[in-house]
Amino acid sequence: MEQGKDLLEPDNITAFRKWLLGNGAKIHPTVYFESHTWGFSVRTRVALQPDTTIVSAPFSFAITAELAGDALEDILGAALRELSERELICTYICMHWVIGEQSLRHFPYLNTLPSPPKLRTPLHFTDNELQAFKGTNLYGATLDRKRQWEAEWQRCRDLIKPINEQWAADLTWDRYLAASTYLSSRAFPSSILSRSPTLSATPSSYPVLLPGIDALNHSRAQPVSWLVTYPDSGSASEEPSISLVLHSAQDAGSELFNNYGPKPNSELILGYGFSLKRNPDDTIVLQLGGTEKKWEVGRDARGLEGVWEQVLHAVQGPEGSSDDGGVESDWQDEMEAANVLQEMTQALLDRLPPFPPAGAVREEIKVMLDHYLEGQRAILRSILEFALDKEGAVIRKAREAGIEIVDDDIQNEESDPL
The missing domain is CATH 3.90.1410.10 (set domain protein methyltransferase, domain 1)
Known part of the structure; x- marks a missing residue:
């Protein structure tokens, strides 16, 4: 392509252009490839208006x-x-x-x-x-x-x-x-x-x-x-x-x-070899022990409701509520489920590796690790907050009904003290 000659593009890019254009593809005339240590970027020599077609290629x-x-x-x-x-x-x-x-x-x-x-x-x-x-x-x-x-x-x-x-x-x-x-x-x-x-x-x-x-x-x-x-x-x-x-x-x-679409850093690192700082699309995959269902949870505990329902169901058991199905047993189940979720999440937080890592790690890998761990910790902390909110909601409902929850025990405020 004549327009690219003054840009001193590498020989492999020149051959690529010739191959594309010789077989029916089209490249916008202002586009050029800039070489980097990690590959190439695509740039424009002049300003482009919105809705510009950059490249077209036959199937x-x-x-x-x-x-x-x-x-x-x-x-x-x-x-x-x-x-x-x-x-x-x-x-x-x-x-x-x-x-x-x-x-x-x-x-x-x-x-x-x-x-x-x-x-x-x-x-x-x-x-x-x-x-x-x-x-x-x-x-x-x-x-x-x-x-x-x-x-x-x-x-x-x-x-x-x-x-x-x-x-x-x-x-x-x-x-x-x-x-x-x-x-x-x-x-x-x-x-x-x-x-x-x-x-x-x-x-x-x-x-x-x-x-x-x-x-x-x-x-x-x-x-x-x-x-x-x-x-x-x-x-x-x-x-x-x-x-x-x-x-x-x-x-x-x-x-x-x-735009490759909304992708968490786990996918960007595994499939592409790069990451984004504070990636809003970050997720963590959760799976309860003994189950096959996997849940993808994002920042601010987005998508966690299904996990909560599964934890609550596991606490209640196959027969439903863990006791006689009364109001108090419902609260007990929710309290236990909140505690289970907190313990699970804290274990995942404790398992995350430290940063900076020990030993010889290339700087670009450190950056990916840093970005990835930031997202994982942010998500897990939001899950902890979710569990604490569930626990607090149970306590408030119990108090409104005249029941005090202390150290996982339910005590009726109207009953005689032991």
Whole structure:
């Protein structure tokens, strides 16, 4: 693209532009890529008006399970068709590196993505950095994800090995991890490639990659739209396309941002490798012992009512109230439930790791840990306040009825003292 030459963009970006524009994509002429140690940002040389289309790309650019499956079948036969959509896409990405850039289509795109040493998701942490998160939900989620992705990697290699043993050997864990990280950090749900595009995943949707559309970094609540355009029914040469539109004005030289949707820091760190300070979308996942139901609770105890009802139900037991169903036993149940919730929450608070962490931890990992722990503590403290409010409400109702609650015992104020 001629407009980008005076910006001294790296050769891989120049090749990416040429590939995009040569295959029907469109990039706003003022847009340029700025190189950083961690990757690229997208900026504009001049001020942009609201509702500006930044990039448009035909559906054929997307890395979908169908495209990946067809490409893999051409070089490996139909054996890999039994893989999941995620496995197909990750294997397709890896095969670019295994068999060389000339054989598969998306090398110009993959060559612009951050190299593995620049990735900062927890599966790229050092052992000491991961241990700094021990005691949090994120630590367990990281171990679960590693087990899942390693099982996928082994399954893909096992299917390739009888066809080409060297290719299977070259599909290393580091390569599969990088491909999986690109998918977790850049993917859109396949439901976006429909006549009514949506970022809400459905039971039938799966992650897809949209080269060019995914180039912009994240800014929370940035007003953007992804517009899908279908050609007229009489057009045989055109295909559907997707465009990224920014709805706010942009100053000259400013970075242009996408919006990945409301995501807690746990998801941003695990899937993307960054965090937001005092993220209002932070959550914590709670699960009562002996139950399968998981509850996602946000700041200010948002979403906690379901947890409270489950705790209260557990206290009451299968027969309902723990005593004879009278007013006093109802209060006893609520008091006990409030105490149980407080004890559970305090245990979670006590289990959180200290900050700053001990040992060698890179500064950017410390920042993520700090942001994440702030959110977890804020949520847990709001749950404690919720439980204390429930306890206080029970005491007030009891006193209004002439009953004094002292040290978990219910005493009728009108009765004779013992």
